[in-house]
Amino acid sequence: MTAATTTPEAAVGVLPRADGSAKYSHAGYTVTASVNGPIEAQRRDEHAYEAHVDVTVRPAAGVGATRERHLESILQSSLSQIILVKNFPRSVIQIVLQIEDSPENDYVNTKLVQASLNFAIMPALIQTAVLALLSAAVPMRATATATAVATVRQGGATKTIVDPSPREVETAQSVHVFAFTSHDELLLAESEGDFTVKEWDDSYETAKAICCRPEPTKEGIAMVLDDETTAGPDMRHFLRLAMETKVASDLYWK
Amino acid sequence: MAATLSFPRPVFAKLSPHPYLLRNLSPADPVANPPARTNGRRPRESRPVHVNASSLSHAHGSALVRSGDTTVICGVRGEILPVSQIPLFRPRENHYGPAAAAAAAAGDGPDGLGLGLGLGRGELKDYDLLVPNIELATGAAPQFLPGVPPTALAQTLSTRVYSLLHGTGMVEGGDLRVWFRPSSAAAAAAGVGGEDVDMGEEGVEEEEEQQVVAYWVLYIDLLFVSFDGNPFDAAWAAVVAALRDTKLPVARWDPDREMVVCSRTETRRLNVRGLPVACSAAVFVEKEHGEAGAGENRHWLLLDPDRLEESLCREVVTMVVDCSEGETRVKSIEKQGGTVLGRELIRGFASVAEERWNEVKKAMK
Numbered sequence: 001m002t003a004a005t006t007t008p009e010a011a012v013g014v015l016p017r018a019d020g021s022a023k024y025s026h027a028g029y030t031v032t033a034s035v036n037g038p039i040e041a042q043r044r045d046e047h048a049y050e051a052h053v054d055v056t057v058r059p060a061a062g063v064g065a066t067r068e069r070h071l072e073s074i075l076q077s078s079l080s081q082i083i084l085v086k087n088f089p090r091s092v093i094q095i096v097l098q099i100e101d102s103p104e105n106d107y108v109n110t111k112l113v114q115a116s117l118n119f120a121i122m123p124a125l126i127q128t129a130v131l132a133l134l135s136a137a138v139p140m141r142a143t144a145t146a147t148a149v150a151t152v153r154q155g156g157a158t159k160t161i162v163d164p165s166p167r168e169v170e171t172a173q174s175v176h177v178f179a180f181t182s183h184d185e186l187l188l189a190e191s192e193g194d195f196t197v198k199e200w201d202d203s204y205e206t207a208k209a210i211c212c213r214p215e216p217t218k219e220g221i222a223m224v225l226d227d228e229t230t231a232g233p234d235m236r237h238f239l240r241l242a243m244e245t246k247v248a249s250d251l252y253w254k
Numbered sequence: 255m256a257a258t259l260s261f262p263r264p265v266f267a268k269l270s271p272h273p274y275l276l277r278n279l280s281p282a283d284p285v286a287n288p289p290a291r292t293n294g295r296r297p298r299e300s301r302p303v304h305v306n307a308s309s310l311s312h313a314h315g316s317a318l319v320r321s322g323d324t325t326v327i328c329g330v331r332g333e334i335l336p337v338s339q340i341p342l343f344r345p346r347e348n349h350y351g352p353a354a355a356a357a358a359a360a361g362d363g364p365d366g367l368g369l370g371l372g373l374g375r376g377e378l379k380d381y382d383l384l385v386p387n388i389e390l391a392t393g394a395a396p397q398f399l400p401g402v403p404p405t406a407l408a409q410t411l412s413t414r415v416y417s418l419l420h421g422t423g424m425v426e427g428g429d430l431r432v433w434f435r436p437s438s439a440a441a442a443a444a445g446v447g448g449e450d451v452d453m454g455e456e457g458v459e460e461e462e463e464q465q466v467v468a469y470w471v472l473y474i475d476l477l478f479v480s481f482d483g484n485p486f487d488a489a490w491a492a493v494v495a496a497l498r499d500t501k502l503p504v505a506r507w508d509p510d511r512e513m514v515v516c517s518r519t520e521t522r523r524l525n526v527r528g529l530p531v532a533c534s535a536a537v538f539v540e541k542e543h544g545e546a547g548a549g550e551n552r553h554w555l556l557l558d559p560d561r562l563e564e565s566l567c568r569e570v571v572t573m574v575v576d577c578s579e580g581e582t583r584v585k586s587i588e589k590q591g592g593t594v595l596g597r598e599l600i601r602g603f604a605s606v607a608e609e610r611w612n613e614v615k616k617a618m619k
Contacts, residue, residue, distance in 0.1 A: 066416075069409040077568065077591035117417040170376075185593035189600065192421040192586045197604045200584060204597055 006163075008127070008238050012135045012246040020136020022128055026233075027148075027163035028103030029124040033132035037093030051088035053080040053095065057125065060099045067118060071125065078188045079129060082181060084139040093138060097125050105166035119175045119190065120164055123148050126179050126188070127235070134243055144187055145211040145235035146179035149203045151195065158199070160206050162233075174199065178207035182236065211235050267292060272542040272566050279538070279554050293322075293560055300533075300558035300610060303491060303617040307499040315500025315524070319492040322560065323482035328492035329475050330500045334432065334514050336468045340381055345466065377427035377469070384419050386474040388412040388489060395481035395561060411485055414588075415476070415493060418574060422530045422585045424497060425472070429525045432468040432514055434507035467507040468514045472500070483560035486572055490532040495618055500524040530576040530585045531614045533607035534558065536567035537594045553594050557606060568592050571600065573607040578615075582608055 008026035015021035018034035025031070038051055045052040055075045057068040075095075083093060102121060123146035130144050150164035150172035161168055169175050174193025181187050191200060213234045267274045274292060281287045290296060301322035310316035313329035320326075337343050378384055388411045392400040419425070474496065476489050501523050503516040536559040540552040556563050559570075569592025574585040582604065589595055595603075 066409040066413045069406050070413040073406060073410050074590055081568070081592055117413065181593060183593075186589070186596050186600075187593055189587055189589040191584070191588075192417065194422075195584050196582070197584060197601055200587065201597070201601065 008233055008235070010127075010131055010238070010242040012131055012242060018136075020132050020134070020138070022131035022135050024124060024128040024131060025101070026124055026127070027120070028101070028165065029099070029121055030101035031121075031124050031128040032098045032100055033128040034096050035093065035129075035132040035136040035138065037136065037138060038088040038091035039094065041090055041092040045092055046090050049089050050080075050085040051083070051091045051093050053083060053085065053093050055079065055129070056094075056096045058096070058098045060102055070117065071122065074122070074188065074190070075125060075129060078126065078144070078179060079133070081187060082130075082140050082142050082144055083133065084141055087139055093133075095129055095132065097128060099125075103166055105170065117190075117192065119177050119192065120148050120166065120169050122146065122177045122188075122190065123163075123179070127239070130239065131242060135246070142181040142183050142185075143236075143239060144179050144181050145239060146177065146188065147207050147210045147235060149176045149178070149207050150174070151176075151193070151199060151203060160203065162206065162210060174203070176200065176203040176207065178204065178211065180208065180211040184208075184212045213237065267562075271562060275538065275563065275566060276540060280552075291556060292562060295558075297554050298557050298606065300613070303488075303614055305491065305495045305614075305617045307495055313496075314502055315496045315498075317492050317495030317499055319488050319495060321484070321488050321491075321558070323480055324484060324488045325479040326485070326488045326492045327477050327479060328489075328496040330496045331473045331475070332470045332500070332502045333473065334468050334505065334516075335381065335383075335471045336514065337466060340469075343381075378425070378430075379420060381469060381471075383427065383430050383469055383471050384416070384425065384474065385471060386412055386415045386419065386476065386493065388415065388476045388478070390478045390481060390485075394478045398481070407485070411489060412476075414486060415474075415489060418490065418530070418532075418586055419474075419493070422528065422574070422576070424494070424526050424528060424530070425524065426527070427469075430470040430472070431466045432470065432505045432507065433464065434467045434509070435464050436509070468505070470502055470505070472497075481561070483562075483564045484534050484558050487532045487534050487558065490530075490574070491614055491618075494526075494529065494531070497524060497526050498529075498618070500526075528576045529578045529611075529615060529618070530574050531607070531611040532572055532574045532586075533603075533610040534570060534572040535603065535606070536563055537569035537571075537592055538563065538567050539569075539592075539594065542566075555595075555599070555603075557610075569594055571595055571603060573600075573603055575604065575607045575611050577608055577611050 006027060008024065011023045013021060014023045014032065015034050018036055020035040021033060023032045041052055045054065053076050055072045057071045058064060059068060079095065099121065126144060126146040133140060134143065148163055150161045150168055151174045152159045152161055152168065152171065153173045158173065164172060164175065172193060174191060174195040176191040177188065178186065179188035210233060213236060278292050279289050279297065281289060304320045306318040308316060309318045310329045314332045315330040316328060318327045388408050390398050390405065390408050392398055474493060476492060478485065501521040504520040504522055505514050505516045508515045535555050535557045538554045538556055556567065559567060571589040573587050576583045576585055584604065587600065589600060
């Protein structure tokens with residue numbers, strides 16, 4: 001079983017005390033998020049015209065270090081773009097992301113503090129944060145979907161792997177993370193490795209096919225054809241499905 | 255004389271920086287005064303880079319990089335890490351042989367992996383042989399206060415530098431190994447001839463025992479002397495210049511004293527592969543308080559933003575390119591904080607980064 005074949009799973013509203021929460025697991029990563037807000041801001045976080053988005057990332061083991069600070073800054077700048085922060089001046093929207101499980105790489109020594117960037121976990125963090133924000137009913141301009149793509153050179157040919165495992169990330173030629181809004185705009189692009197602009201473009205196409213697959217207009221032939229031509233999970237559909245399930249179960253209250 | 259209601263330029267800039275920059279970028283009469291930024295540069299104009307290598311006398315390699323009012327100094331210091339002090343040290347004999355080296359050079363690791371990523375870089379990462387640290391000096395910019403823990407900016411910067419150091423593979427683990435090669439000593443002993451039997455046996459035994467006894471750990475410390483925007487480009491240029499300047503003393507294992515000894519006179523230049531150069535730009539959008547993404551919002555791509563521009567821009571893009579092998583190889587793309595930059599703009603940004611690469615390459619000579 002490879003990571004690419006697993007389907008994402010999500011549960012919305014798992015924490016009773018938080019305004020909104022979500023649990024998401026995909027490709028070996030499990031993340032739980034809680035969202036509180038808009039709440040009153042402390043003096044130093046207060047902004048006269050918009051809400052401050054406060055993101056905290058907690059690793060599965062140990063305390064957060066420089067790598068988590070970097071992830072937080074990426075998430076903070078991306079999420080404050082899709083949240084309607086102008087609606088809540090002088091307040092804070094607090095997002096806490098707890099990493100519960102991450103796949104292990106048996107080829108390297110396990111160290112608590114790994115300073116290098118963790119590309120593969122970024123999509124899981126973004127997806128969980130978006131689900132939790134939806135669960136907290138925070139007004140947003142758009143939702144976001146994200147995915148990680150790795151390019152691996154085997155023999156003479158290059159191969160694209162969706163949702164790479166830690167070992168695949170380590171041995172890959174290049175690793176890319178893309179996030180798109182629901183308006184098909186590129187929200188976040190992080191790439192590392194050794195690649196050309198053309199290769200980046202190809203990875204972009206692959207990621208866009210996963211994150212921004214158009215909604216099938218009607219049941220039938222068109223949908224079947226879609227499934228044949230594109231591989232990988234359909235993130236936007238998954239996000240919609242997770243919320244639909246939650247709403248349906250909430251309505252069924254008797 | 256009646257008091258005038260118009261402000262002089264500095265007051266306008268201080269009171270409402272966003273309209274001030276917008277007015278400069280979109281002048282009423284573009285023929286008479288062409289669009290410019292508040293610092294006088296054109297939108298796609300970067301500040302010239304000055305590099306001064308070997309400016310610190312006690313470091314193994316150092317460089318001072320200045321780009322406008324952003325000044326950063328980088329010192330590289332090597333320290334010996336004996337393998338006996340590494341927890342979970344795993345000697346990988348099969349990787350040390352000449353066959354493995356040839357395979358790595360051919361860009362094809364033993365597992366058929368590209369660029370030998372698993373080999374030298376595994377050691378670098380496993381044993382933390384590269385330790386970058388960034389300090390933003392108090393007084394470098396007004397927002398840095400004395401006596402506070404490292405800010406999120408400093409932590410983010412050092413993570414990015416660390417990640418890129420490993421991602422680009424500039425330094426190979428092989429260059430940081432300190433070897434014990436008994437074969438040469440044994441050969442000298444055998445060359446005398448007619449020695450007693452014990453000596454010969456020892457020689458045979460030891461010939462197989464060519465082994466790594468220690469590693470060099472490179473402490474890469476960066477200090478921002480003055481900070482005026484675009485910290486990553488300057489920091490990365492300083493790291494590259496300092497590593498290219500690094501000369502480590504020749505080290506060998508002394509079996510009698512059971513320790514690593516360094517030569518006082520002989521030094522060896524650190525082998526640095528490639529010349530990756532970072533190029534950053536910020537996106538300035540017309541409407542400060544308008545809805546992000548609402549159409550009809552003009553934008554400008556400001557290359558090499560200064561501190562004022564950085565405070566007014568949300569979206570930033572950084573591209574690291576290396577053109578030293580003829581073809582342009584992209585080492586890293588980081589784009590965050592907005593939705594203006596799409597696929598086309600990022601593709602176009604590659605040519606801007608290539609120009610920047612040529613500028614920085616000239617400065618490094």
